[in-house]
Amino acid sequence: MNDSALLLEKIKSQASTKEINWITSKINTGSLQSLQTAFVATPRFISKNPVQSLDKINGVSFDNWTLDRLVRVYLLTQFDSSDKSAYTKAIDTLFDTAENNEAVALISALSFLEFPDYWQLRATNAVRSNIGPVFDAIAFQNSFPLNHFSELAWNQLVLKCIFNDKAIHNITGLNERANQELANSISYLAHERWAAGRTIPAQAWRLVSRFMNEVIFADIQHLFLSENESDKIAAVLVCNETDFALAKDELEKYRDLNQEVKSKAITWQTLEN
Structure with missing residues (x-):
């Protein structure tokens, strides 16, 4: 199974029938605009229950995630990427209008998005963020920095955690990227x-x-x-x-x-x- 299918399996193991039906209805519409709307509306239809799973997908751990966050990430994996310009524009629009919880979901989804080089600036901006949950979303249980950050960007992330006395052992790839x-x-x-x-x-x-x-x-x-x-x-x-x-x-x-x-x-x- 690909990452999107694995995310859906994780959701199905924890969501109610009503929640699964809502997700299915949004996926079946298929258009970027409808998926954007569903991303924003997710907390109205999906619970904030903690995700109960120790399994990682694409190097991403789901510790301290809620179900609505997981569903939002899954919805982003359903965006049609065949047209790079339309795909990145749709997700950029969500970034540009995001409130904090939406921003956390978007940053959490970076490891699952197409065209990872395109999202480098979004990721490094999250490292510079003064909003704690947004910084934590890029720093912890997220494989994007491990796989895509330059040494300079990686070091800035780790040093900010150390400077702020955050738990660096939760950084994915901490030992591998030591330098x-x-x-x-x-x-x-x-x-x-x-x-x-x-x-x-x-x-x-x-x-x-x-x-x-x-x-x-x-x-x-x-x-x-x-x-x-x-x-x-x-x-x-x-x-x-x-x-x-x-x-x-x-x-x-x-x-x-x-x-x-x-x-x-x-x-x-x-x-x-």
């Missing part, structure tokens, strides 16, 4: 925060393990001396993951904590909580 420039930026941010008597979320250090250098190693030594237990846990986790020789030597000073990591009693998931 040296991002590791350096995390180090720079930490230095700024420390100079101001503040900290950064301990989770952020999971992104530096493969990119250790002398500057970042000094940061890890700083974490070991922190009064914050989470910082110490992050330091020992990084030292276990890196190939940097001095980091391996540093572990000898913290054998008890290192043993907890070796036994899997402590993992990055410990810091996610």
Whole structure:
């Protein structure tokens, strides 16, 4: 089955007969205008019940989604894309007139839309958004940044999450897209925060393990001396993951904590909580 069919199966497993009949009636009309209208009207006919599903589709997780959001995304997959100009214009119109919940659905749908290069600006604008739910829709459980963002755009997304103390482990592809420039930026941010008597979320250090250098190693030594237990846990986790020789030597000073990591009693998931 294609992504659209999988979305419909997920909807059918949770929607009422009345809701399914409404969706079917809108799909059968077929025109872009009628589907636009249905997208806007969805909350009048579809519940906001939480989506009960752990299965991903096209790398997208549906944690914290509601049924009306899922239906809206499905409706967007029914837009006829044979005429690129008409297709993108119809969806652009929805973007340009969207209230917050509609914007969240549109951003959530990016991984399912045709012509992904066309939607790059919409996606990066969502990263810059000051509207929390819109930013979260691009940052979390969304495979579009993983698959289509440049390194610069990716790093901006991750750093904004770190800066705002958001749960970076919910970013799809977090470890796969880790890079040296991002590791350096995390180090720079930490230095700024420390100079101001503040900290950064301990989770952020999971992104530096493969990119250790002398500057970042000094940061890890700083974490070991922190009064914050989470910082110490992050330091020992990084030292276990890196190939940097001095980091391996540093572990000898913290054998008890290192043993907890070796036994899997402590993992990055410990810091996610």
